[in-house]
Every structure is written in C-alpha cells, then in structure tokens.
Amino acid sequence: MEQDRQRLASKLNIGKEIWYMTQEQVRAAGLTETDILDLTRAALVAHGRKEYEMPAKIGVHPFQDVFFHAMPAYVPSRLALGMKWIECYPGNPARFNLPQTTGLLLLNDILSGCPIAIMDCAWITAMRTPAVTVLAAAALHPEAETFGMFGCGVQGVEHVKFAGLTLDKLKTIYIYDVKEENMDQLIAQVQPKVQAKIVKGRGFEEVTKSCEVLSSATFIVKRPYAFVKREWVCKGQTILPCDLNTFWDPAIPMEADKFIVDSIEEHQLFDRAGYFPGGLPRIACETGQILAGVRPGRESKDELIVCSNIGMSVCDVVVGRAVLDRALDRDLGLKLPL
Numbered sequence: 617m618e619q620d621r622q623r624l625a626s627k628l629n630i631g632k633e634i635w636y637m638t639q640e641q642v643r644a645a646g647l648t649e650t651d652i653l654d655l656t657r658a659a660l661v662a663h664g665r666k667e668y669e670m671p672a673k674i675g676v677h678p679f680q681d682v683f684f685h686a687m688p689a690y691v692p693s694r695l696a697l698g699m700k701w702i703e704c705y706p707g708n709p710a711r712f713n714l715p716q717t718t719g720l721l722l723l724n725d726i727l728s729g730c731p732i733a734i735m736d737c738a739w740i741t742a743m744r745t746p747a748v749t750v751l752a753a754a755a756l757h758p759e760a761e762t763f764g765m766f767g768c769g770v771q772g773v774e775h776v777k778f779a780g781l782t783l784d785k786l787k788t789i790y791i792y793d794v795k796e797e798n799m800d801q802l803i804a805q806v807q808p809k810v811q812a813k814i815v816k817g818r819g820f821e822e823v824t825k826s827c828e829v830l831s832s833a834t835f836i837v838k839r840p841y842a843f844v845k846r847e848w849v850c851k852g853q854t855i856l857p858c859d860l861n862t863f864w865d866p867a868i869p870m871e872a873d874k875f876i877v878d879s880i881e882e883h884q885l886f887d888r889a890g891y892f893p894g895g896l897p898r899i900a901c902e903t904g905q906i907l908a909g910v911r912p913g914r915e916s917k918d919e920l921i922v923c924s925n926i927g928m929s930v931c932d933v934v935v936g937r938a939v940l941d942r943a944l945d946r947d948l949g950l951k952l953p954l
C-alpha cells in the first residue's frame with residue numbers, strides 16, 4: 617500500500633491535486649477485453665470471498681422509473697477505493713438523444729482518504745457489465761453453442777462482443793431489438809471481431825427457443841413487461857438479465873431451479889423500492905461465490921438457472937483503478953487543483 621502511494625505521489629500532489637479523465641481518455645487508457653475480464657473476475661472473486669466493503673446502493677428518484685445511485689466500494693486486494701455516481705433515465709434516448717446511463721467515478725487514496733481521480737464512468741460501466749455476464753455464463757454454461765441477446769444498444773453490443781470472445785464453443789449468437797437499425801449496427805460493429813455467426817432474430821419467442829444462454833439489456837422499470845413468456849423457456853437454459861425484472865416473465869426466476877444474483881443486498885434493496893411487485897424469488901447464492909468456488913454453480917444439465925446481475929461497484933472501482941494506473945503512466949488526463 618505504501619509503495620502504491622509513493623507511485624501515485626510521484627504523479628500527483630495527493631491532497632492538493634486530482635486527476636480528471638474524459639470518456640475518451642478512459643477508453644484511450646487502453647485496457648483490453650482480456651484486462652477487463654481479468655479485473656472483473658478479481659472483483660467478483662473478492663466479493664465471493666467477502667473480501668470487500670460495499671454497502672447497497674443508496675439513491676434518489678426525482679421521477680417515477682428513474683434513479684440516481686451512489687455506489688461506494690473498497691476492494692483491499694486491488695487497492696481500489698471509490699464511488700460511482702450514476703443515473704438511469706430509461707427515457708433519455710427517445711427524449712434527448714442521450715444515453716440512458718451517464719455518471720462519474722471518484723477514486724480515493726486509501727492511506728490519506730484524499731480524492732485522487734474523477735473520471736467518466738460510461739465506458740467502465742459498458743465494459744464491466746458484460747464481463748460479469750459472460751464470466752457467469754462461462755462458469756454456469758461453458759459448453760454453450762448458442763447465445764441470445766435482447767437489446768442491441770450500448771450494453772447489447774458489448775455483451776455480444778464479450779460473449780463471442782469468452783464462450784469458446786459458441787457457434788451462433790442470436791440478437792433481437794425492437795429497433796432493426798440497432799441490430800444492423802451491432803452486426804456491423806461486432807461480427808468482424810467474433811467467430812460465432814451473429815443472426816438477427818425474428819422475435820422474443822424464436823430467440824428464446826433457439827438459445828442455451830440468454831441475456832437482456834433493454835430498460836429497467838418497476839413494471840415487469842414479461843416480453844419472454846414462461847412457456848418458451850425450458851430446462852437446461854441459463855438466463856442472465858442485466859435489466860433486473862423488466863424483461864422476463866417474473867414466473868421464470870420464481871420457478872427456476874436456481875436464482876443467482878450478483879448481490880443479495882442490492883436485489884433486496886430494489887425489491888423494497890418496488891421493482892419486484894410479485895416478490896423477490898428465493899436466492900440460491902451470489903455470482904461471485906460461484907466464481908470464487910465457494911458455492912456450486914450448475915449441478916445438472918437440466919437445471920434452469922437465472923443469474924441476475926444488477927451491477928456492483930466492486931467491479932467499477934477495480935476497473936477504474938486499473939484505468940487510472942494506465943492513464944498516469946501515459947499522462948492521459950488533466951491534473952486539476954483540488
């Protein structure tokens with residue numbers, strides 16, 4: 617820890633200066649998909665071993681169906697301490713042509729507590745979220761040959777890319793979005809990077825019935841729209857929503873053989889806020905516990921598993937800290953007085 621602080625102090629007058637990074641600079645720091653997967657795995661394993669501090673998000677809600685979350689975390693093994701301040705406004709794309717999710721990540725020096733960096737967190741969120749999904753998918757369903765993605769926006773594009781790079785038996789990736797142009801853009805962007813063939817699905821039912829592993833990244837609201845019906849889902853599938861309880865028939869997680877979540881506390885918090893009007897399904901364990909090997913994942917080929925990952929700041933601070941280290945080495949960012 618002392619050594620790390622000395623390295624930081626050689627670049628930054630801690631307590632007097634802060635390192636500011638734009639979204640472009642965060643991206644340009646140059647973490648690869650492999651780096652993101654390694655860092656996210658480390659954060660999940662630390663979480664699974666209970667080697668972290670991360671209170672459930674607190675939030676404010678100026679309108680129905682929007683939220684701001686304060687997401688602090690400390691992961692000692694990665695010397696990562698900070699907080700993400702992020703909003704989710706599902707109406708932003710249609711109303712303002714702005715992303716649903718924007719925010720900032722603040723990092724602190726562990727020894728003195730002083731803020732050391734502030735950076736845009738859109739790219740980090742866009743990367744660590746699919747990394748969680750595909751690490752869970754690889755642990756729960758490593759032999760999958762088919763992957764289905766609902767929603768082809770920021771998260772959908774990255775999910776398909778990460779799935780194609782991580783699930784090495786994949787032959788076909790089915791995608792579906794209510795906007796045809798978003799599917800076309802996804803294929804144009806991602807097909808050159810992955811071996812599996814990306815196929816445009818014709819609808820919710822066809823994609824659900826064609827895939828062993830499925831994910832969704834559409835929008836998060838309190839009302840479950842249940843676009844995918846219980847009767848289309850079968851034993852043996854693995855379903856990994858990152859849009860909570862909006863997309864899938866709530867009967868699916870209720871009746872699944874295992875309902876796994878990234879954070880029990882976070883899911884209980886969303887339940888209290890009204891996002892599970894039919895009740896929170898019984899939780900088997902946490903995603904990090906499976907990656908850390910302290911709880912079993914899939915125990916039979918026939919299990920229907922739902923693994924809901926709503927996003928944890930342990931992943932944000934670990935990835936953010938690595939971004940900062942790279943950026944300081946490359947002088948990428950702006951030193952500002954505190």
Ligand SMILES: NC(=O)c1ccc[n+]([C@@H]2O[C@H](COP(=O)([O-])OP(=O)(O)OC[C@H]3O[C@@H](n4cnc5c(N)ncnc54)[C@H](O)[C@@H]3O)[C@@H](O)[C@H]2O)c1
Pocket residue numbers: 704709715716717741745766767768769770771772792793794795798833834835836843858859925926927928
């Ligand atoms: N779990 C996490 O850690 C985490 C992190 C970031 C974002 N998210 C959530 O992921 C979701 C997607 O975020 P994004 O940044 O990709 O948003 P986005 O606006 O870029 O993409 C959403 C996509 O979903 C499509 N869509 C909307 N309704 C649909 C439907 N019924 N069926 C199929 N497609 C539909 C839209 O056309 C769009 O292409 C949001 O709900 C966001 O809150 C979760």
